[in-house]
Amino acid sequence: MPNTADPAASHPPAVLVMGAGSxxxxxxxxxxxxxxTVHFVGRPRMLDALAHHGLTLTDRDGSRLQLLAEQLKLHPSLPADLAPDLVLLCVKSAATATAAVELGGLLPPGTPVVSMQNGIGxxxxxxxxxxxxxxxxxxxPFNVSEPGPGxxxxGTDGQLAAQDHPALRPLLPLFAAAGLPLTLHADLRPLQWGKLLLNLNNAVNALSGLPLRAxxxxxxxxxxxxALxxxxxxxxxxxxxxxxRLSPLPPDWLPWVLRLPTxxxxxxxxxMLRIDDQARSSMADDLALGRPTEVDAIYGEVQRLAARVxxxxxxxxxxxxxxxxWPEHHLPVAGRALRRAIGA
Ligand SMILES: NC(=O)c1ccc[n+]([C@@H]2O[C@H](COP(=O)([O-])OP(=O)(O)OC[C@H]3O[C@@H](n4cnc5c(N)ncnc54)[C@H](OP(=O)(O)O)[C@@H]3O)[C@@H](O)[C@H]2O)c1
Structure with a gap:
């Protein structure tokens, strides 16, 4: 069975990060x-950066947290002998099934795994x-980018949320102490869809080639x-x-406000504009690095629900x-051209 997760207990809670990315x-x-005690399972690009530079976390409020390389437990693959209190599934959507098979093969039955991913499914x-x-x-709800190795x-604010489960409740003080207050909900779907509505900007941002604020x-x-x-x-x-509602405005108002003169x-x-000048959507990073994007987990989800109703x-x-x-054209798309292309 997983460790006892009470942060006040004699041993610290063990957390496994599956997908050590942003x-x-x-x-x-x-x-x-x-x-x-955190175990990071990731790929060589990020693990090498962490092993050389350690992990530096900066926040838009100016705060800075530094963990030295020797303080980090880095794993190129899932170790066989772990029994974490919690797994945070943090791979991109295209990698979900493969990562879950790896977890299912090695972790004790009943281990709680929270998907911190965008999308619904x-x-x-x-x-x-x-x-x-x-x-x-x-x-x-917030945006994390990678300005440099490690x-x-x-770049933005917001509060973490997850589906309620007894295994998560003892971990709430840990999240609060980490400055990541976590709220638990009987039904997370309204929040997931609220987030997905905001994520509909991701492809617009990625195709524009601009930072989010610009x-x-x-x-x-x-x-x-x-229009999306x-x-x-x-x-x-x-x-x-x-x-x-995940932004200062109710979801129904978003299209109206977005269409206002600048x-x-x-x-x-x-x-909404309180964003760092350089923040971009992670889909923009995916396009820049030639990685699979999450279009199916975001726009595909709208299409699938539309087909159902x-x-x-x-x-x-x-x-x-x-x-x-985009990989065939590789050029930023201007706003007018994008409006024409999607009928906005
Ligand atoms: N970044 C944000 O601001 C943000 C905000 C909210 C939500 N999210 C969501 O959070 C999820 C993760 O996003 P991210 O931006 O953190 O992605 P990311 O930076 O690409 O991190 C994911 C990492 O997991 C690695 N990986 C993939 N399969 C793995 C496996 N089986 N074992 C170990 N590592 C594996 C990836 O390596 P490879 O690249 O080599 O595959 C990558 O380094 C996405 O669903 C995203 O939509 C992101």
Whole structure:
């Protein structure tokens, strides 16, 4: 059985980060600094960087946390003898099933695994691949980028959330001590969909080639995001799903506010614009590095729900195609051209 997870107990809680990338290293580093024993399972690119430079976490409030390389437990593959209190599944969506099979093969049955991934279906995909583990959906509202080797930077704010489960409750003080307060919800789907609505900007950002802040200050590009969100809201309404509010504005207002002229948008969406100048969506990083993107987990999810409730998700379909075709063109798309291409 997994360790007792009470942070007040004699041994510190053990956390396994499956997928030591931007989110995994950010969460794992903060939890380790708060007293957890954290194991990072990752790929050579990130593990080599951590082994050479250690892990530096910076935040938009100016705070800085440094863990030396020798303080980090780095694993190129999942060790056979671990019984963590908690696993944070932090791989990109395309890698979910493979990572879950690895976890299911080596971890004790009943180990809780929280998917910290975007999209709606990753926890279910992982649960099918590892039926003996307890898979729970989670939600990370903030953005983490990698400005340099071993350096992760949080560029936006927000509070972590996960599906409620008794195994998670004893770990709440640890998350709070790490400055990552975690809220537990009986049904995470409204929050997941609330996050997915905001993620509909990811492809717009990636295709634009601009940092997030600059992209949000371009009205044509905002109109693209507005059209994608408006389309998804119709689909959600028809499916009877009420997305949670994750931005300063209620979801229904987002398309209207995004379409405002830029001077008005600057005023009404001031909090939305509180983003570091250099922050980009992780889909932009994926395109830049030639990695598979999460278009299917985001736009594909809207398309699948639309098909179930007989609504249209044509814009989601078109922008997903543009992202998939991007490696052939490799050029940023201007706002006007993107509006024409997706009918925004
Ligand atoms: N970054 C953000 O700001 C942010 C915010 C909220 C949510 N999220 C979500 O969090 C998830 C992770 O995003 P991320 O930006 O952290 O991705 P990332 O930086 O690419 O990190 C994932 C890491 O996991 C590695 N990996 C893949 N399969 C593995 C396996 N079987 N074992 C060990 N390591 C494995 C990847 O290596 P390879 O690259 O070699 O495959 C990569 O280094 C995504 O679903 C994303 O949507 C991200």
């Amino acid at each position: 989110i995994g290293c950010w969460l794992g580093g903060r939890l380790q600094a708060a007293g957890a 990753n926890a279910a995909i992982a649960q099918s691949a590892a039926p003996q583990l307890v898979l729970l959906p989670g939600m990370v 350096h992760l930077h949080r 992209q949000l200050l371009d009205r044509d590009l905002r109109c693209c995001t507005a 969100i408006a389309e998804a809201l119709v689909v959600l309404r028809r499916a009877g799903i009420e997305p949670a 001077p008005l948008f600057r005023v009404l969406a001031a909090r 007989q609504a249209s998700a044509a814009r989601s379909g078109r922008i997903a195609e543009l992202v998939k075709a």
